[in-house]
Amino acid sequence: MLKRLLILSTTLATALCATAQTDHLADTDRNLERAAIMGWHVSLGAGFNIGGTAPLPLPREIRHIDSYDPGLQVAIEGRAEKRFLGSPWGIAIGVTLENKGMTTKARVKNYHMEAMNDDGTGEVRGAWTGHVRTKVDNSYLTIPLLATYRLNKRWSVEAGPFVSLRLHGSFTGSAYDGYIRDQDPTGEKMEVTSASYDFSSSLRRFNYGVQAGGEYRAYRHLAIRAQVAWSVNGIFPSHFGSVTFPLYPIYGRLGFAYLF
Amino acid sequence: MTQSHTLFRLLRHTLLGLATVSVLASCIKDEALNAECDITGIDAAWMAAHSSTIIGVPIIRNNMVAVTIRKGTDRSALDPRFTLTPGARLTFTDADGREVEGNGTQRNFATPQRYTVHSEDGMWAKDYHVAFNYPVPLGTCSFEDFRLDASGRYYTWFERDTLDGDDGERPCWASGNGGFAITGMGKNPADFPTSVLSPGYRGNGVRLVTRSTGSFGAMAKKPIAAGNLFIGEFVTGIAMSKPLKATRFGLQLVGGRPLYFEGYYTYSAGPVYTDEYQAVHPDLHDTCAIYSVLYEVEPDNVVPLYGDDVLTSPRIVAVARLTNPGEPTEWTHFRLPFVMLPGKVFSEERLRRDGYAIAIVASASQDGDYFRGAVGSELCIDELRIVWEGEE
Numbered sequence: 001m002l003k004r005l006l007i008l009s010t011t012l013a014t015a016l017c018a019t020a021q022t023d024h025l026a027d028t029d030r031n032l033e034r035a036a037i038m039g040w041h042v043s044l045g046a047g048f049n050i051g052g053t054a055p056l057p058l059p060r061e062i063r064h065i066d067s068y069d070p071g072l073q074v075a076i077e078g079r080a081e082k083r084f085l086g087s088p089w090g091i092a093i094g095v096t097l098e099n100k101g102m103t104t105k106a107r108v109k110n111y112h113m114e115a116m117n118d119d120g121t122g123e124v125r126g127a128w129t130g131h132v133r134t135k136v137d138n139s140y141l142t143i144p145l146l147a148t149y150r151l152n153k154r155w156s157v158e159a160g161p162f163v164s165l166r167l168h169g170s171f172t173g174s175a176y177d178g179y180i181r182d183q184d185p186t187g188e189k190m191e192v193t194s195a196s197y198d199f200s201s202s203l204r205r206f207n208y209g210v211q212a213g214g215e216y217r218a219y220r221h222l223a224i225r226a227q228v229a230w231s232v233n234g235i236f237p238s239h240f241g242s243v244t245f246p247l248y249p250i251y252g253r254l255g256f257a258y259l260f
Numbered sequence: 261m262t263q264s265h266t267l268f269r270l271l272r273h274t275l276l277g278l279a280t281v282s283v284l285a286s287c288i289k290d291e292a293l294n295a296e297c298d299i300t301g302i303d304a305a306w307m308a309a310h311s312s313t314i315i316g317v318p319i320i321r322n323n324m325v326a327v328t329i330r331k332g333t334d335r336s337a338l339d340p341r342f343t344l345t346p347g348a349r350l351t352f353t354d355a356d357g358r359e360v361e362g363n364g365t366q367r368n369f370a371t372p373q374r375y376t377v378h379s380e381d382g383m384w385a386k387d388y389h390v391a392f393n394y395p396v397p398l399g400t401c402s403f404e405d406f407r408l409d410a411s412g413r414y415y416t417w418f419e420r421d422t423l424d425g426d427d428g429e430r431p432c433w434a435s436g437n438g439g440f441a442i443t444g445m446g447k448n449p450a451d452f453p454t455s456v457l458s459p460g461y462r463g464n465g466v467r468l469v470t471r472s473t474g475s476f477g478a479m480a481k482k483p484i485a486a487g488n489l490f491i492g493e494f495v496t497g498i499a500m501s502k503p504l505k506a507t508r509f510g511l512q513l514v515g516g517r518p519l520y521f522e523g524y525y526t527y528s529a530g531p532v533y534t535d536e537y538q539a540v541h542p543d544l545h546d547t548c549a550i551y552s553v554l555y556e557v558e559p560d561n562v563v564p565l566y567g568d569d570v571l572t573s574p575r576i577v578a579v580a581r582l583t584n585p586g587e588p589t590e591w592t593h594f595r596l597p598f599v600m601l602p603g604k605v606f607s608e609e610r611l612r613r614d615g616y617a618i619a620i621v622a623s624a625s626q627d628g629d630y631f632r633g634a635v636g637s638e639l640c641i642d643e644l645r646i647v648w649e650g651e652e
Contacts, residue, residue, distance in 0.1 A: 060292040110295045115476075122444035122474040127295065179497070182442045183411060185295035185379065186386040188322050190442050191501040195479050 032260045039090075041081045045225055047255015049073035052102050053136045053235055055245040061112075066105040066131065073099040075253055081148055090148040092158065097167075100249045101137040108132055110185060113175070114241040115197055125241075127185045130178010130192065136171055138203070138235070138249070140164040144211055159212040162229060169203040171235070172196070202240055207231045207249060215257070223257045293381035296345040299325055299388055303341035303363075315395055315614050316512045316562045319431055319493055322438075323410040324372075325390040326431050328512070335369040335392045347380025372429070393430060396421040397515025398491065398618065400645040401523075403466050405429070406456055413441055414452040417466070417489070432511055434492050439499035439506070440485045443473045453487035453624070457640050461524040461591045465642030468624040470530060470546070470633045483538045484635055486628020490621045492564055504567035504629060510555060510619035512562065516648040517606045518618065521552040521580035522595040523644035527624075528587050530634030546634035549626040551581035552646060553619045554598060556610065565619060567629040577604045577616070591642070620644060 032042060050070045055062075075098035083090040107130070114125045146160035174196040182188040213227025234246030302318055302325070313333045319326040325342070329335060341363045344350055350362035352375045362375045372391035379385065398419070406417045417433040435454035437446075446452045457467035468487025477483050480500055493508040529546035555565055555575045565573050571581075580596035600606070610616060622641050625633025 058288060060289045062288065063291060064288065110292065122476065124442060124444050124476055126442065180442065181296065182438075185384050186297060186322075187411065188438050188441065188496045189298075190439065190496055191498055193480070193501050195476065 029260075036260075039083045039085060041083065042260045043079045043081070043223070043257040044260070045075075045077045045079065045223075045255050045257030047075045047077075047225065047253045049075050049098055049100055049251040049253050051100070051228075051249070051251030052104070053100065053138075053247050053249045055247055056250070059245045061108045061110060062106050063109050064107040066107060067103075068105075069103040071101050071103060071137075073101055073251070075099070075255065077255075077257075079257070083148075083150070088150040090150070092144075092146040092148050092160075094142075094144045094146070096142040096144065097139070098142055098253075099137070099139050100251050101135075103133070103135045105131060105133045108178075112244045113180070115199075124180070126180040126182050126187060128175055128178060128180050131176050132173060133176070134171070134173040136235075136247075138169040138171075139167045140207070141167055142229075144229075146211070154217045155214065156217075157212070157214045158227075160210070162209060162211050164207040164209075164231070166203060166205050166207065169200055169235075171199045171203055197242070199236070199240075199242055202237070202242070203235055204233070204237055207233055207235065209233070209249075213253075217259070221259050223259055224255075225257050226252070226254050228252045293379075294345055294347045295379050295381050295384050297348045297377040297379040297384050297386045298322075298345045299342045299350070299375075299377060300345060301343040302327070303343055306339075306341040311560075315559070316557075316617075317564075321431070322496075323386065323388055324431065325388060327390075327392050328395050329392050331394045333392075333394075337366045338369050338392060339364050339366045340390065342375075344377055345379065349378045351376050351378065391429070394421070394424060395513060395614075396423070396430065397648065398432070398513045398620070398646045399515075400643060401433075401620075402463060402643055403456075403460065403641075404463050406464070408449065409438070409441075411441070413446060414438070414449050415454070415456050432491050432513060433489060434494040434507075435487075435489050436485055436494055436499065436507075438494060438496040440471065440473065442496075443476050443485075445471065445474045445477075453485045454489050455487075457642070460640065461642035463642075465524075465640055466622075468548075468622060468639040468641070470625045470628060470635055470637040472635050478538060481536050482631050483534065483536065484625070484628065484631055484633055486623050486625035486633050486637070487639065488621070488623040488628060489641070491619050503631075507567045507570075507629060508564035509566065509570045509621060510553065510557075510564050510617040512557065512559075512614050512617045514554065514611060514616040514618050515646075516611065516650060518552070518554055518578065518580070518598045518646050519649055519652055520595050520597055520647040521620070521644070522593070522647065523550075524591045524593055524642045525550060525582075525585070525622075526588055526591055526638075526640045527585055528589065528638050530636030530638075533634045534632070536631040546624075546637045547626050548585050548637065548639040549582075549621060549623040549628075550585065550594070550639075550641070551579060551621055552596075552598070553621070554578045554606075555617055555619070556615055557617045559614045562617070564617065570619065570621065576601055577606065591640075618646065620646070 077096040079094035081092035109129050111128045113128050142164040144162035146158040148158040150156040176194040179191045209231035211229035215223045215225045217223045231249040313329045315328040351359045352362045367373045369392040372389045375388045406415045414437040419430040420428040437452045453471045457465040470486045495506045499506040527548045533541045533544040554577045578598040578600045580598045624637045624639040
């Protein structure tokens, strides 16, 4: 997995370098140079998100994680950083298009669930004991606002808040090999072999949180970046009854950036 | 060289960081104590010690236990022991208002006794009524005795043994309502597949309607629930996973050789016949099922008839079946003779040792147990009766 990521990222970075060198006399280059003199640095980066949309801490109802598949979650980011003269500090603002998703299988015990059927005529409500498969596939337009700090010529660290606008979202899965107690743990018990669900339409439009990361400037125009972004609001509204605990997108990213 | 070395070190550190995050996230907390509070059965040793007085299999539902015992057995000081959800406790409130241990404590079962099961986590409790009943053969079933289930959403029916004073209730009727309840499609009791019909032919009757189970039922390839009512037990627990085994037809309520099965009904079939995949079959027209089956059981090991063998089991002795119900809109009387199956005889000796069971089955869709039928098919029944030899 790691190998694949590295190969992909290197290829991408090489391609970026090649395109940038062919038209070095263009006006944009001069503008970039002018901006750099004023302390503005522009970069274009790409990376892969890996993480989870998960409750924290894991609620007691979750007894075992049977499997976890991060999938392929791509992030592309444009960033402008203003470095203050004579100071290691700077600020950066970015625009990121990114996917945050995963597929997990877990075993739960006495997990409260509510689900409205397609046409809203019936609602299943009860306590579920059994297995749950969850597939999250969300894409976001994210704007981070970061404070940057240069440790030395090559290393810098950064941290700050971000806001995300969900462009597309999918939250689906199934409950299988278990039983539901109607309404609550004292209700009628019914075994369920498999039942699927789709809560995509209940997903929140906005997420916000904090992120922190670091940059290693490997070459003049190429940096390696790593970060962790932690949403502090859940992906569902707090009154959403089908998932009783907030699910926070917590994703790490590893990527490369071309520094203009 | 040093540069790539640093690069890999950085990578390693980043990955370690990510790994730490995911380890934190995957911290599984200690298992919560059980929240369920069920009577799961009657203690096997207690059952064995009382096997000479107990008839058939005890009925254990979500809020009640009914044990049939031989007529005349002293039930004034029984000390039943039950198996419970792991960690749960069984108590009852004694005459002085104190909560005392329930398992193995002597109580007077001249009337049903109330017990409370407390969950291991202490958050939940559930009351059970436990009855030790004398058997009474099925007579005329007028469907005047019914009540809402413990959750107050749908009706259940019972027969009454008028000779048995306060403990007259016999929970011999079953329906699929408990399974339908989980789909959330029933907003009030009349929305359920099996509901009270008022007025019926005489007093109240029962209305059986084939209902859609909505998108949840469709996901599980159980898109309809046929209104049904039968003598026996509906095991809600396996209604979705093993539906043909969830309907346990028949109880040992046989009063002699059955001669006729009679009653009143009306029927109208729903417009669109669908199968378990929700495919429409324009060539098929729904019809109802009304029949009674007498079959042999081994008293020491009573096995009921199920959805897949209720009309085909080699243990069947005699069947009374309405063959061409049609669609009468007015109350229509039927009187069906029990037809003995080839090679079968009715044995008084077998009857004396409780070796027969009888089922009455009514369904708004004949193939409803395979989830085939027409939503909206409606069967109304009332005043069902098994005519035993000597009663005609």
